[in-house]
């Protein structure tokens with residue numbers, strides 16, 4: 001249903017990094033046609049220029065939405081990460097500016113789990129080396145160092161949406177699954193939660209990382225951790241590049257302590273497909289290197305486009321912040337008719353709600369519905385009043401913006 005909010009054409013959607021066209025379809029079906037679309041990421045200067053009049057921006061994992069960039073966008077009302085990770089966005093800076101950030105927490109998880117499973121089997125069979133040699137005309141038919149997955153011990157670090165799916169898939173191959181997570185998690189199948197990272201590293205033949213990037217995970221696998229792993233063990237990282245110390249991995253591969261690796265993510269990744277890529281890992285035939293394509297399948301990208309565009313359109317239309325990662329969550333229906341809806345985003349400090357309610361009371365306006373949620377720093381309130389004409393609503397909005405503590409206020413319909 002196309003919602004009749006005000007001035008939809010004023011809402012510019014800036015979509016970067018080739019987000020799936022399903023996102024454009026959803027936005028257009030919701031009545032938003034002011035869409036600026038780029039197949040790649042923009043460099044800093046171009047991004048600052050493009051974002052300055054954007055109401056919404058959609059990115060994937062490459063575009064860094066730093067505080068400086070966010071502050072170049074005075075009209076910015078919402079950010080969509082068309083992926084799982086949100087570490088590329090300064091979430092605190094966005095909250096301070098009253099900007100909710102949405103992502104797609106599930107849509108590409110199966111794609112990552114499948115890729116990781118395939119890579120583990122290929123590495124256990126030493127296929128990357130045999131493949132590299134065959135491409136050079138060398139026929140090396142041997143069984144040395146080649147193993148079945150059945151019966152091997154898989155250690156999963158981070159037992160969330162991806163880690164737990166991998167656990168089920170690996171058990172179906174006959175692998176024994178162990179996992180380490182900072183939270184206590186329900187083990188699926190016969191998987192076993194380990195009490196520490198060290199215990200997991202010492203137990204596993206194959207280790208796969210599925211943690212987010214945060215201060216506790218940066219360089220969580222370095223020289224010390226490689227030394228705790230079994231000789232000839234295999235490491236897979238399709239989480240975030242900064243989680244593994246790449247130089248330490250290169251040393252562990254050079255000394256043959258680590259038997260192989262599959263790495264999809266790097267501490268520093270090219271900003272576009274036209275930029276060159278280099279890594280100390282390129283010298284090893286027993287390393288599968290992929291260009292951050294864990295979630296890059298047609299199925300995942302199409303679903304992500306639909307999911308995140310729907311969240312942005314819903315926020316713009318109704319004020320719903322359900323599943324925002326940095327913001328108080330408010331989910332509310334669009335009333336059939338007869339109301340005008342305002343939103344007010346404010347610093348979470350005493351007196352703001354009283355001031356807002358006084359504003360409406362002083363004008364003799366009946367509040368038909370009010371929805372408030374707060375986080376430690378931000379308060380978010382959606383106010384429905386008995387319908388008023390546009391000029392009056394604009395006057396109210398002007399006053400609402402002047403309430404002490406207000407970060408942002410909008411009239412939705």
Ligand SMILES: NC(=O)c1ccc[n+]([C@@H]2O[C@H](COP(=O)([O-])OP(=O)(O)OC[C@H]3O[C@@H](n4cnc5c(N)ncnc54)[C@H](O)[C@@H]3O)[C@@H](O)[C@H]2O)c1
Pocket residue numbers: 084085105108109112157158159160161162163180181182183210211212213216217238239240264265292293294295296
């Ligand atoms: N390569 C790709 O294309 C690709 C695609 C999707 C996701 N990812 C990355 O994979 C990550 C994991 O995705 P997910 O959907 O499984 O996330 P998730 O949030 O469902 O799971 C992450 C798990 O890691 C755990 N964790 C957090 N810090 C930890 C720590 N220090 N030690 C141990 N466990 C810790 C959490 O408790 C949680 O269970 C994402 O954050 C994203 O960065 C990469």
Ligand SMILES: O=C(O)[C@H](O)COP(=O)(O)O
Pocket residue numbers: 060061062082083084085086108292293295296
């Ligand atoms: O966080 C994610 O979902 C993955 O890293 C995928 O990112 P991408 O959309 O840039 O491929």
